[in-house]
Amino acid sequence: MSKRTPNLAPGMVQLTLPLSSLPSQKLKAGSLxxxxxxxxxxxxxxxxxxxxxxxxxxxxxxxxxxxxxxxxxxxxxxxxxxxxxxxxxxxxxxxxxxxxxxxxxxxxxxxxxxxLAPEQHAYYELGRMTAEDRTRHRKKRDLLERIKA
Structure with a gap:
């Protein structure tokens, strides 16, 4: 093992996140x-x-x-x-x-x-596809309105 410290790029500093920005900080202690x-x-x-x-x-x-x-x-x-x-x-x-x-x-x-249990997965996929279809339909409607304008 080398005792030499690694040569980091000059001016580079690692920033740490404040704990208050972690999503888990919104949960009560022991809630999990x-x-x-x-x-x-x-x-x-x-x-x-x-x-x-x-x-x-x-x-x-x-x-x-x-x-x-x-x-x-x-x-x-x-x-x-x-x-x-x-x-x-x-x-x-x-x-x-x-x-x-x-x-x-x-x-x-x-x-x-x-x-989800394996038998519930088909319902999930159907719901996901339906949500995607609705999003696509909204985008298509918006585009058609822009074309008309």
Whole structure:
């Protein structure tokens, strides 16, 4: 390692953003705390999927390539173990194995983002296309009015 400081371009200074300009500053402290909600969503997904936790653990291990034990799943769902959160890498596999997107919904709910199930995606695409058509129609109408004038 060289102890020499890098030669930065003269006159170049890195500016920092004031914290008040961050979008997250509008939110109350702790307003994105979702640990209890996410744990409850996982418990509900495990109950409703009809699979044993051992089967879910085996399938998570198979899908992600990471060793997941029944004890880890028990820790993820335990309200007493607040320090054991569900790794984000397991979210897709948990959603597929349980067939329930409630876990992702619970994690994102307070941020204003939403999660669509595959069968809802067609409705979203149709709505997006309709909105694009309306925008195009407005632009076309404005252009025709300019041509007439």
């Amino acid at each position: 705390r979702t640990s209890e909600t996410v744990k409850e969503a996982l418990r509900q997904a495990l109950r409703s999927c009809g699979l044993s936790r051992e089967t879910v653990a085996d399938e998570l291990t198979r899908l992600t390539g990471e060793n997941v034990s029944i004890h880890q799943i028990n820790n993820w769902t335990s309200t007493a173990k607040e320090d054991r959160s569900i790794p984000l890498e397991q979210l897709a596999a948990l959603t597929i194995v349980t067939g329930d997107a409630g876990l992702a919904r619970a994690a994102l709910e307070c941020s204003g983002w939403s999660v």
